[in-house]
Amino acid sequence: MSAAMLELADARLTYRRGAARFAALDGVSLSVAQGECVGVIGESGSGKSSLARVIAGLAEGATGTLRLAGEAVPITPGARRREQCRRIQMVFQDPVGSLNPVLTIGAIIAEGMAIHGIGTRAERRERVAALLADVGLDPALAARRPHELSGGQRQRVAIARALAVEPDLLLLDEPTSALDLVVQAQILNLLLALQEARGLAYLFISHDLDVVRHLCHYVHVITAGQIVESGPTEAVFAAPQHPYTQGLIAAMPGATR
Numbered sequence: 001m002s003a004a005m006l007e008l009a010d011a012r013l014t015y016r017r018g019a020a021r022f023a024a025l026d027g028v029s030l031s032v033a034q035g036e037c038v039g040v041i042g043e044s045g046s047g048k049s050s051l052a053r054v055i056a057g058l059a060e061g062a063t064g065t066l067r068l069a070g071e072a073v074p075i076t077p078g079a080r081r082r083e084q085c086r087r088i089q090m091v092f093q094d095p096v097g098s099l100n101p102v103l104t105i106g107a108i109i110a111e112g113m114a115i116h117g118i119g120t121r122a123e124r125r126e127r128v129a130a131l132l133a134d135v136g137l138d139p140a141l142a143a144r145r146p147h148e149l150s151g152g153q154r155q156r157v158a159i160a161r162a163l164a165v166e167p168d169l170l171l172l173d174e175p176t177s178a179l180d181l182v183v184q185a186q187i188l189n190l191l192l193a194l195q196e197a198r199g200l201a202y203l204f205i206s207h208d209l210d211v212v213r214h215l216c217h218y219v220h221v222i223t224a225g226q227i228v229e230s231g232p233t234e235a236v237f238a239a240p241q242h243p244y245t246q247g248l249i250a251a252m253p254g255a256t257r
């Protein structure tokens with residue numbers, strides 16, 4: 001196994017609930033190697049999105065330590081250097097809400113490259129066309145706007161936008177949950193192919209156990225802001241140790257009870 005691309009240690013995030021404090025993340029540690037897909041599974045409210053937000057540098061008040069390829073990266077929003085932000089990109093669940101409706105697809109994909117000073121305007125245009133082809137879309141779609149695309153096409157655009165700035169780590173937060181099953185399978189296969197071609201590290205967050213089983217090498221199970229079980233995906237699915245994991249797997253459609 002190659003050296004860790006992402007190392008997160010003792011991540012904590014609390015929210016205020018009236019006068020009380022509530023721990024959405026309660027000491028989470030995990031790592032992802034280059035070329036590896038690590039899954040995080042748990043039910044709604046277990047802390048999965050909070051985890052993604054902390055790693056992406058979007059969670060005010062988060063504590064813990066984060067390293068990318070051995071380099072310390074601040075965990076607090078606003079403290080990261082632009083170059084550090086570039087290296088971690090996120091793909092969200094909702095491909096409608098995450099794409100700016102007034103921009104063309106080409107502008108959406110090129111925006112990050114411009115912010116990070118990648119290429120000239122002409123080079124960026126060329127790169128947009130290549131990225132659209134890489135994610136299985138017609139480069140002519142660059143001139144369209146998000147509302148003219150299907151849900152699956154929009155999610156391909158979101159992936160192209162993330163890849164445009166050449167990240168080391170992709171944070172995938174329920175990237176296929178809003179899609180129907182056929183399109184979901186196509187997007188998962190695309191993610192697998194892109195990972196193989198580019199050696200990316202993926203942190204894949206999902207409540208969908210089937211999807212995680214299909215895609216991830218290693219899996220963490222989270223509940224109430226804590227990881228309660230971790231292991232190679234097949235081992236965890238074949239012989240879950242923690243009662244919470246056992247319950248999740250027993251509740252899967254098609255599980256033998």
Ligand SMILES: Nc1ncnc2c1ncn2[C@@H]1O[C@H](COP(=O)(O)OP(=O)(O)OP(=O)(O)O)[C@@H](O)[C@H]1O
Binds near residue numbers: 043044045048
């Ligand atoms: N801004 C916020 N203020 C207060 N509580 C919050 C906030 N965001 C999330 N929470 C709470 O923190 C806990 C973890 O939320 P989080 O969104 O991380 O869970 P999740 O596993 O991603 O759930 P889902 O799959 O439904 O998105 C939940 O109990 C949620 O209600």
